[in-house]
Amino acid sequence: MSRVYNFSAGPAVLPEEVLREAADEMLDYKGTGMSVMEMSHRSKAYDTIIKEAEQDLRDLMNIPDNYKVLFLQGGASQQFAMIPMNLMKNGVADYIVTGQWAKKAYQEAQKYGKVNKIASSEDKTFSYIPDCSDLPISEDADYVYICENNTIYGTKYKTLPNTKGKTLVADVSSCFLSEPVDVTKYGVIYGGVQKNIGPAGVVIVIIREDLIPDEPPIKDTPTMLTYKVHADAQSLYNTPPAYGIYICGKVFKWLKKMGGLEAMKTHNEKKAKILYDFLDESKLFKGTVVPEDRSLMNVPFVTGDAELDAKFVKEAKEAGFENLKGHRTVGGMRASIYNAMPIEGVEKLVEFMKKFEAENLK
Numbered sequence: 001m002s003r004v005y006n007f008s009a010g011p012a013v014l015p016e017e018v019l020r021e022a023a024d025e026m027l028d029y030k031g032t033g034m035s036v037m038e039m040s041h042r043s044k045a046y047d048t049i050i051k052e053a054e055q056d057l058r059d060l061m062n063i064p065d066n067y068k069v070l071f072l073q074g075g076a077s078q079q080f081a082m083i084p085m086n087l088m089k090n091g092v093a094d095y096i097v098t099g100q101w102a103k104k105a106y107q108e109a110q111k112y113g114k115v116n117k118i119a120s121s122e123d124k125t126f127s128y129i130p131d132c133s134d135l136p137i138s139e140d141a142d143y144v145y146i147c148e149n150n151t152i153y154g155t156k157y158k159t160l161p162n163t164k165g166k167t168l169v170a171d172v173s174s175c176f177l178s179e180p181v182d183v184t185k186y187g188v189i190y191g192g193v194q195k196n197i198g199p200a201g202v203v204i205v206i207i208r209e210d211l212i213p214d215e216p217p218i219k220d221t222p223t224m225l226t227y228k229v230h231a232d233a234q235s236l237y238n239t240p241p242a243y244g245i246y247i248c249g250k251v252f253k254w255l256k257k258m259g260g261l262e263a264m265k266t267h268n269e270k271k272a273k274i275l276y277d278f279l280d281e282s283k284l285f286k287g288t289v290v291p292e293d294r295s296l297m298n299v300p301f302v303t304g305d306a307e308l309d310a311k312f313v314k315e316a317k318e319a320g321f322e323n324l325k326g327h328r329t330v331g332g333m334r335a336s337i338y339n340a341m342p343i344e345g346v347e348k349l350v351e352f353m354k355k356f357e358a359e360n361l362k
């Protein structure tokens with residue numbers, strides 16, 4: 001068996017230890033004689049799995065008691081609708097558009113109310129985070145929405161926007177658990193887990209209790225899209241993405257063992273620095289994001305020559321570095337270096353890039 005260095009933006013690399021453990025438990029989970037996949041979500045064994053997963057996540061992120069943790073389905077994209085449907089009491093929301101995912105959320109919210117784009121970085125292909133210290137926040141905005149780490153463009157908010165007292169809602173899909181976070185600064189933090197936590201099919205929503213209405217303000221909101229329903233049922237209103245949650249739980253335990261989010265931040269900074277330092281000195285490769293807004297998780301870069309980019313991606317693949325092709329809307333390359341990417345993966349990639357540069361620099 002040989003494992004590649006997988007730089008996919010998502011679904012993405014998971015800790016090998018977690019995968020091995022899941023493999024060991026595949027046929028017989030802790031003496032139950034069945035796989036977690038085959039188990040009732042109402043069983044005692046599963047109850048322990050989901051409760052422990054929630055508690056471990058609470059410990060890792062230091063989630064206060066007045067926040068609910070929901071394990072839902074539908075991916076991050078489902079939240080683009082669920083957020084306005086549940087939160088738009090005044091029918092108004094402000095969006096900061098820093099990439100495709102924020103833009104999609106902004107467009108979806110328009111179905112449910114008056115949505116203002118209060119800042120954007122689209123003028124420069126989303127290569128920076130706009131100054132958000134004094135934005136024209138709407139008087140009656142129900143919330144201010146951001147995508148905190150822009151998976152496709154490789155930017156990240158280093159300071160959260162000044163929302164002037166309004167509720168902050170953040171899509172953290174691609175920076176989930178990559179560094180410590182002060183949950184109290186947000187009304188809602190959510191993310192699809194397939195970037196940094198687990199298998200696709202689970203989205204985690206951390207929401208302050210007072211934001212969950214008894215009845216969603218949008219008429220005829222489907223039961224399945226009602227936060228209150230899932231919150232009251234502790235994510236067991238219907239069959240949850242049971243196996244996915246089990247893997248997430250294992251990743252939470254792995255993170256705790258690794259030293260928690262402070263340790264992850266140090267690890268991630270170290271990894272990202274190796275790559276960014278090389279990009280800054282390289283005569284062939286160049287990063288596409290302004291240095292102050294660079295993501296620790298997604299690192300886009302180009303040579304400036306589409307043919308050479310394609311050659312690089314091809315040769316990199318042959319050398320065991322997978323999924324380095326940039327997003328179809330950006331081109332070039334992108335290395336996603338999530339929590340589970342080992343430091344050797346980045347070191348070896350940089351070694352390979354140096355070799356490629358030596359061979360191809362004219």
Ligand SMILES: *Cc1c(COP(=O)(O)O)cnc(C)c1O
Nearest residue numbers: 075076077101151171173174192
């Ligand atoms: C991948 C991604 C999404 C979309 O996630 P799905 O689970 O496919 O709906 C949304 N936001 C961000 C920041 C992402 O990286």
